[in-house]
Amino acid sequence: MSLDLEQVALPIRDFAQQLKSGEREVKLRLERAVTITTALDHQELADLRQKIESSRGKVRWPAAGLFDNVCHSYPLPSLPQNFSVLAVDGSHIEIDRHRAIQCYLINLGQVILRYGEKAYASLSNKAFLSGKDKDVIIDNTPDESEEPSNGELLNIRSSVEECQLLAKMAGELPGTEPVLALLDGTLILWGLGRQTPSVRQLFLNKGLLPALDKIKAIAGLRQLSLASYISSPRSTDVVNAIRISLCKYQISDCSQYCFTTESTQECQAVGGLLDRELFGRFLDPGERTPLFVSPSSIVRNYYGEHQVYFFYLNVGEEIARVEIPCWIGEQSTLIELTHVLVYDQCRRGLGYPVALSEAHQQAVVTMADKDNFWRLVEQALVDYSLPGQESAKSRSKQTRWL
Amino acid sequence: MLTGHQATILNHICGLPTVGKQAKPKDYFYSGICPMSKTPVPMHRDCPLYVKGVSRLHIRINKKQFNLLSRHYGDLKGATIEKIGEIIESSITEFVSQSYELHQSPPFGSLAKTAIGSQVVFAVVYFAATLSIEPGRKPVARGRDETSSDDIYRQHPQLAQLLRTEFHSLVVGYSEENTLYNYLPPFPARIHSFVYLCDESERQRFSKSLDFLSLLVKAPQGSDELTAACLRYLAASKEDKRDFLVSGGRELSRLLAGEPQRLNSILKKIRP
Numbered sequence: 001m002s003l004d005l006e007q008v009a010l011p012i013r014d015f016a017q018q019l020k021s022g023e024r025e026v027k028l029r030l031e032r033a034v035t036i037t038t039a040l041d042h043q044e045l046a047d048l049r050q051k052i053e054s055s056r057g058k059v060r061w062p063a064a065g066l067f068d069n070v071c072h073s074y075p076l077p078s079l080p081q082n083f084s085v086l087a088v089d090g091s092h093i094e095i096d097r098h099r100a101i102q103c104y105l106i107n108l109g110q111v112i113l114r115y116g117e118k119a120y121a122s123l124s125n126k127a128f129l130s131g132k133d134k135d136v137i138i139d140n141t142p143d144e145s146e147e148p149s150n151g152e153l154l155n156i157r158s159s160v161e162e163c164q165l166l167a168k169m170a171g172e173l174p175g176t177e178p179v180l181a182l183l184d185g186t187l188i189l190w191g192l193g194r195q196t197p198s199v200r201q202l203f204l205n206k207g208l209l210p211a212l213d214k215i216k217a218i219a220g221l222r223q224l225s226l227a228s229y230i231s232s233p234r235s236t237d238v239v240n241a242i243r244i245s246l247c248k249y250q251i252s253d254c255s256q257y258c259f260t261t262e263s264t265q266e267c268q269a270v271g272g273l274l275d276r277e278l279f280g281r282f283l284d285p286g287e288r289t290p291l292f293v294s295p296s297s298i299v300r301n302y303y304g305e306h307q308v309y310f311f312y313l314n315v316g317e318e319i320a321r322v323e324i325p326c327w328i329g330e331q332s333t334l335i336e337l338t339h340v341l342v343y344d345q346c347r348r349g350l351g352y353p354v355a356l357s358e359a360h361q362q363a364v365v366t367m368a369d370k371d372n373f374w375r376l377v378e379q380a381l382v383d384y385s386l387p388g389q390e391s392a393k394s395r396s397k398q399t400r401w402l
Numbered sequence: 403m404l405t406g407h408q409a410t411i412l413n414h415i416c417g418l419p420t421v422g423k424q425a426k427p428k429d430y431f432y433s434g435i436c437p438m439s440k441t442p443v444p445m446h447r448d449c450p451l452y453v454k455g456v457s458r459l460h461i462r463i464n465k466k467q468f469n470l471l472s473r474h475y476g477d478l479k480g481a482t483i484e485k486i487g488e489i490i491e492s493s494i495t496e497f498v499s500q501s502y503e504l505h506q507s508p509p510f511g512s513l514a515k516t517a518i519g520s521q522v523v524f525a526v527v528y529f530a531a532t533l534s535i536e537p538g539r540k541p542v543a544r545g546r547d548e549t550s551s552d553d554i555y556r557q558h559p560q561l562a563q564l565l566r567t568e569f570h571s572l573v574v575g576y577s578e579e580n581t582l583y584n585y586l587p588p589f590p591a592r593i594h595s596f597v598y599l600c601d602e603s604e605r606q607r608f609s610k611s612l613d614f615l616s617l618l619v620k621a622p623q624g625s626d627e628l629t630a631a632c633l634r635y636l637a638a639s640k641e642d643k644r645d646f647l648v649s650g651g652r653e654l655s656r657l658l659a660g661e662p663q664r665l666n667s668i669l670k671k672i673r674p
Contacts, residue, residue, distance in 0.1 A: 115557070119556045119557075121562065350542070354558070
């Protein structure tokens with residue numbers, strides 16, 4: 001039987017109605033947030049910065065570190081005449097435990113776009129397969145026995161592979177023109193917080209961080225910036241900083257002062273707002289916010305010299321979040337390069353960076369690709385006269401008998 | 403250096419426009435443009451095969467001459483006649499090719515060729531299109547702020563990778579061992595075979611007989627427009643252009659005796 005849409009039609013309408021009725025409340029909160037941020041003077045900003053640092057780890061919602069007033073906006077710098085944009089995006093086929101072979105596939109799309117004189121494009125992809133013996137088991141600690149590289153771990157692995165490939169592409173790129181290396185999504189491997197130390201070691205110390213080291217080294221030789229682009233970001237890091245400013249206590253400590261229902265707390269006046277909603281009020285198309293420091297504990301604890309900064313950018317169609325390593329954030333020329341090239345990519349890509357969009361198109365693994373992949377696996381088993389130990393459940397799904 | 407006698411072996415053949423060993427051992431071919439003078443090889447004075455007054459694109463040479471040429475020109479592969487596309491669909495009656503250059507399809511009605519082993523297959527280009535390489539992705543208008551369509555391609559260099567130009571060619575004959583046959587070859591061309599535009603001498607040789615017209619007017623893919631365009635295209639390489647078109651008209655009158663309206667329609671389009 002297919003999905004009976006009639007059963008969900010009414011609940012969908014209820015959701016829409018709730019959103020509509022909450023619109024006024026969101027507007028009020030937004031006005032409040034705007035008033036607070038525009039009223040912050042130099043001393044208050046310094047105090048807030050201090051309070052955010054003192055409250056770190058004590059508030060339930062991590063707040064971004066501030067450099068400048070939240071409502072400050074930066075105009076679009078001028079576009080260099082010649083430049084290149086590199087992008088990598090990944091897609092994967094997960095391990096299917098019902099299949100005869102336990103393996104996964106990562107497909108990475110890689111794009112090089114050169115603009116200006118000698119405009120040029122290279123679009124390609126790289127697929128690689130990992131099997132049980134080598135990569136599938138990534139941890140073998142006594143308490144967790146075998147942990148297959150699936151779900152969250154495969155996402156992390158894919159992100160690391162993307163960054164490694166980007167570093168390789170940046171190293172091999174000829175010429176001296178400025179370069180923007182782009183990744184999709186966040187630079188922060190969020191899932192690592194829940195993983196064991198050995199998994200963190202594998203993906204960070206032997207994966208992401210050496211790749212970032214390599215990109216940093218290349219950035220020492222030519223004008224190169226690395227950025228990670230988040231479309232329609234749902235983060236509240238900056239709004240959380242405003243929430244701290246509203247907290248009446250010297251140091252915000254939720255577990256000590258606010259264990260009762262949240263609706264009575266002062267900080268709730270701006271709660272529920274997204275950063276992008278706030279910056280929609282401050283930024284004209286092409287403008288960006290100041291830099292902020294990511295409050296992620298993963299970054300703080302494990303990223304070392306690659307702490308993550310971010311800014312929001314009005315790309316015309318939306319407010320996007322751009323994450324950069326701190327060593328880029330410390331060089332104004334590289335921030336400007338990132339700012340203008342990300343905006344330019346969005347302009348050329350009808351609202352989304354064209355290099356990332358093409359990298360995605362190169363990487364995407366469709367349902368038909370997946371079917372063909374598993375058919376190839378089965379054919380290989382047949383060719384080597386191996387038994388195809390497909391599970392009864394998998395067979396049952398494919399054969400829909402009456 | 404080749405002697406005058408050796409030069410007489412320069413002999414027009416419809417062989418593969420490439421350098422290398424052919425089906426028969428000891429039988430080597432070279433044809434192409436000299437990388438130095440940009441003229442057909444025998445016309446270049448420094449060329450070991452230079453023969454005054456002989457202009458041939460395709461020459462049959464022996465191994466010694468091949469080695470001589472190889473030494474003289476270095477990488478001969480780079481000096482071959484430029485191929486215009488590669489076959490991506492093939493049948494006995496037609497083939498579809500992808501152009502190597504975007505928007506660079508051979509003219510409608512022109513004569514293209516490809517090779518099947520020792521045979522050279524001739525085909526008339528009857529359709530060309532530029533489209534997205536992925537059926538689900540449609541191009542969108544991008545030029546609001548640009549002054550020319552070339553600017554759009556400069557501003558979006560990925561477009562050239564995401565679009566492709568295809569052309570369809572109707573098989574109208576083949577040649578083997580220097581003999582031309584105005585009927586379909588026994589086998590279809592291979593996928594990924596290279597496709598070339600026939601040069602003037604090939605066009606002249608092919609159009610000595612007008613038997614190919616019967617394939618053209620009867621083919622389901624053919625059209626009166628195509629028949630007329632092909633005749634006009636072939637006539638352009640003739641000194642006696644008018645005579646050729648008159649002969650073509652006569653042949654059509656015979657083939658389309660029972661279809662006067664159709665005949666008139668084509669004749670109007672080829673009127674000298």
